[in-house]
Amino acid sequence: MPLLMLDLDNTLVDRDAAFREAVTAFLTEHRLPDTDLTWVMALDASGYTARHDVAAAMTDRYRDTVPTTAIHALLDHGAADRVVLADLSRAALDKAQADGWTCVIVTNGRTAQQEAKIRRTGLDQLVQGWAISEAVGRKKPEPEIFQAAADAVGASLAGAWVIGDSPHADIAGADALGLRSVWVSNRQPWAQDSYQPTHVAEDVATAIDYVITAAR
Template sequence: MPLLMVDLDNTLVDRDAAFRDAVTRFLVEHHLPATEVTWVMAVDAGGYTARHDVAVAMNDRFRGRVPATAVQALLGRGGADHVVLTDVAGDALSRASADGWACVIVTNGRTVRQGAKIFRTGLDRLVQGWVISEKVGSKKPDPMIFHAAADAVGASLVGAWIIGGSAHADIAGADALGLGLGLRSVWV
């Protein structure tokens, strides 16, 4: 059974759009200018800035106007309640599964937040498994997380594909596994 490993954020779901929606709602709720969304998104850097650092920056910027607990709540959800799965992505996974591929989501992040995205979008019904960095104790591009993905569905990494939105995490992860496996990658 061939293995297809697919990234979650900004590959299967538009994480940045979901986070932007959550931030926009946050700004409205706290009577802050809508223009602040650009600043928050820049600090967030597509989810690559540590949540603690984003919280410190937001708490400093909005001191006296927003309780720290509200910032923490926003960052704790991370836009998970705003993600959607496009028909195109869902159909592609369905076709891959129907063609005999073992489809596994491989994502960095917190187990609760990433799991919420998987269940909210119905991805849990479209893939054969998923691995989340916090749960397995390894982050992309570390090859260990890809080995965990293969193990999760009893598949081999030989001839596998990795599809992802990050050159650093996904494509570098594929490269770290080595060319001897015949592994291929696609950068979305």
């Protein structure tokens, strides 16, 4: 069965929107300026800033107003408690499985947090497995995590596709392995010259539909 490897954050789920909601609630609860939302989101950088660096910066900024435990709770559970799976994405995954694809999530991040997102959204019922960098001990774009994902579902990387929003983690990772890929642009322009995705799509549902059609 063909293998479809999918990124989680800002691909299958809108992680940034969920984190933005969590930060907004955090600022309101602790009577902090609304304008700090922009600062926190920039600091977080869509989750690519190391958690301990975000925690240290927020602790320093709010040391006189917010308990450290509240900051850690935001970073550990804020996005995971609010992520949703769009109906179109759910339908696309159903279609892929009906068409014979084995679907597996490949994501960087901490195991507890990423598994909470997967289970909260019901993705655990829509994919055959997942590989999370903390558990694997390797992170995208390293080839070992993609191999671990294939191993998790008993599949081969031969003929596999990768779908993700990160040029570096997802598309460069696929390119290094000689795999076809779809970049989920989230309406951003492609800016890399040294490698290219096989296709560009605005969202994951469109990306999945493209892969299904291209493989027929």
